[in-house]
């Protein structure tokens with residue numbers, strides 16, 4: 001008789017279309033129950049579940065859920081950032097945490113460049129003018145910032161930061177980076193990146209500052225009043241990491257008072273911002289809804305890796321991407 005597949009709990013929050021493509025990958029290895037259906041009958045399903053698939057905060061891996069899953073072995077996170085998970089608490093329950101580094105880097109770096117270009121060249125404003133028959137296009141209203149030849153400052157030079165540097169090189173940008181540890185000379189030379197041990201030097205010299213760090217107690221509000229004041233008044237801040245890396249109140253003031261020219265943000269806090277949040281009505285802000293990894297290819301790769309991680313934990317074999325504290 002064929003061995004019964006283990007049970008896994010996942011969230012339906014991504015939307016039907018989003019899940020259609022990926023549910024098949026999960027179903028090859030797991031019997032699935034979505035969070036909504038689980039909540040209708042937690043006492044029946046709770047003891048069966050061995051894997052919990054998590055997308056950002058969905059479902060929230062909180063004590064109330066975790067303690068209702070006595071057979072749980074793994075929380076398999078989709079994405080690299082695990083700031084929404086209390087890893088030590090989860091580990092204390094005898095449950096491993098896994099994530100999906102590497103596979104998210106290219107799409108996230110593309111998003112950073114997309115935001116940078118769209119903000120610099122006012123692409124969204126250009127689209128709105130083009131589709132509105134009542135507006136007349138005046139080139140002066142869409143005057144952009146030249147990207148080629150400008151200076152790109154990358155804060156956080158892990159996989160994603162490095163891919164942003166590769167893209168910046170393609171745009172003939174001068175590349176500065178700040179990271180806890182310096183990359184090897186070979187990596188630096190391949191993209192022509194200059195290391196700034198002191199982040200302030202990067203902030204002062206860059207036309208575009210891109211944030212690509214993980215959120216941790218050390219990087220929370222890494223960019224605040226002081227750092228924004230160091231930036232050029234013609235500079236743009238691009239954030240594809242986590243909203244909390246920036247002090248949002250300080251950013252709002254800097255954008256309102258011309259301390260910096262613009263911001264392009266894929267991440268904020270909270271997400272989404274409330275409809276009356278002042279950042280939403282500033283003309284020099286471009287926002288996307290934390291969609292850096294959201295391509296068919298990357299989502300599939302993430303789910304594939306989530307499943308590989310979860311299967312490895314359940315079977316007790318070598319786990320490709322366990323998060324270790």
Ligand SMILES: O=C(O)[C@H](O)CO
Nearest residue numbers: 078079080081104293
């Ligand atoms: O952490 C990540 O990889 C992305 O933000 C997706 O959640």
